[in-house]
Amino acid sequence: GAVVSQHPSWVICKSGTSVKIECRSLDFQATTMFWYRQFPKQSLMLMATSNEGSKATYEQGVEKDKFLINHASLTLSTLTVTSAHPEDSSFYICSVNPYEQYFGPGTRLTVT
């Protein structure tokens, strides 16, 4: 299966700052990548579908101006959490392949 990396694996930031999370598909050219959010002891919530060369598709209830997604190449998608607040603290996971998905290891964001 595809190998997906995420960077950073863990980040702490202060409230009001922005944080960028990178998702890289190391051996798979991904025209589409998916961003999920996972709360403790809960399931994955699809936030948005990242489309290479075009705008991301956001799920209902996800603020597109807060969670900026850029998919500049077939191997890289980035999620920027702007003006982060403590309630944005979560585990963010990306994946590739619309069929059986291959997930990155996740990024734990803590906003203080």
Add this chain to the structure above:
Amino acid sequence: AQSVAQPEDQVNVAEGNPLTVKCTYSVSGNPYLFWYVQYPNRGLQFLLKYITGDNLVKGSYGFEAEFNKSQTSFHLKKPSALVSDSALYFCAVRDDRGFKTIFGAGTRLFVKA
């Protein structure tokens, strides 16, 4: 609308015994069904999928799942559980008309030695 239900938050099994993790689904079109496993401090790993064909699907680590269209179920099974199978298991579904995959709430499996 798509939905997935995993009715059990937790399943406890003794090592060597068979295990079943339940999943039911609802989709508009034909279902694509998946099971994923998440080990502590690690990402989700793909276990198996059903797209079409045989109702019994075999996957990684000795797991299998049975697709039952009439009961809209896709239960995960393993004949003999290992302590190392202890993890969080997610059932997921999408229909054949889109890319969006919906995940169940997850079932935590504890296998006791």
